[in-house]
Amino acid sequence: MSCHTCRQTCHSPSPKPKWKWSQLFNSNRVIPTYISKKIPTVALVGSPNVGKSLLFNILTSTYVTVSNYPGTTVEVSRGEALIAGRAVTVVDTPGMYSLLSITEEERVSRDLLLRENLDLVIHVVDAKNIGRMLNLTFQLLEAHLPVLLAVNMIDEAEKWGLVVDKKKLETTLGIPVVTMSAALKLGIHEFQNKVAHYV
Ligand SMILES: Nc1nc2c(ncn2[C@@H]2O[C@H](COP(=O)(O)OP(=O)(O)OP(=O)(O)O)[C@@H](O)[C@H]2O)c(=O)[nH]1
Numbered sequence: 112m113s114c115h116t117c118r119q120t121c122h123s124p125s126p127k128p129k130w131k132w133s134q135l136f137n138s139n140r141v142i143p144t145y146i147s148k149k150i151p152t153v154a155l156v157g158s159p160n161v162g163k164s165l166l167f168n169i170l171t172s173t174y175v176t177v178s179n180y181p182g183t184t185v186e187v188s189r190g191e192a193l194i195a196g197r198a199v200t201v202v203d204t205p206g207m208y209s210l211l212s213i214t215e216e217e218r219v220s221r222d223l224l225l226r227e228n229l230d231l232v233i234h235v236v237d238a239k240n241i242g243r244m245l246n247l248t249f250q251l252l253e254a255h256l257p258v259l260l261a262v263n264m265i266d267e268a269e270k271w272g273l274v275v276d277k278k279k280l281e282t283t284l285g286i287p288v289v290t291m292s293a294a295l296k297l298g299i300h301e302f303q304n305k306v307a308h309y310v
């Protein structure tokens with residue numbers, strides 16, 4: 112029987128739906144960013160006294176919480192920031208010299224780095240002691256973490272007559288580098304743009 116030719120005796124096929132359920136789950140569909148994207152998390156890590164907390168305070172102006180890291184008495188600050196128009200969660204970690212942790216603070220920072228699904232790890236270093244501090248950069252890279260190197264305290268380095276070759280660092284390390292002075296708010300704009308770009 113040729114159903115499509117016999118119009119009286121045949122049931123006409125059920126009308127085609129105008130849309131399919133599969134269209135709702137089509138990965139190519141453009142979903143508004145406020146539904147599809149989670150807020151990225153970035154962590155500020157580095158040796159003690161390099162300016163992590165000062166940078167954290169500059170970035171996070173709205174909502175900040177300070178709490179003990181689970182099972183420890185070590186405080187970790189988290190804050191919401193609007194970086195170059197992007198909402199970002201920023202974590203200020205306790206000072207650490209190495210991923211091979213010795214102190215409780217270092218253990219907390221290491222656990223935080225390895226357990227949290229961070230979108231960007233901002234390694235803050237003191238421009239005056241950059242050679243010594245790059246050791247941690249290599250460890251972070253070996254741990255396959257997405258690293259941005261923030262060479263801070265450039266104001267003090269310049270007073271000492273030190274010049275940081277940002278481009279050379281970038282090409283040698285293969286990661287983004289920014290030079291800045293959190294205290295003088297120099298290079299903050301470029302820093303924010305780079306963070307927003309890499310998250
Ligand atoms: N001259 C100068 N001083 C800075 C700069 N950034 C931070 N400082 C100063 O360095 C000191 C240490 O800064 P913090 O932000 O507390 O350092 P930290 O990395 O959080 O230190 P820990 O919490 O101990 O790991 C403070 O007195 C800051 O004002 C900078 O770019 N230039």
Ligand SMILES: [Mg+2]
Nearest residue numbers: 163164165206
């Ligand atoms: Mg601090």
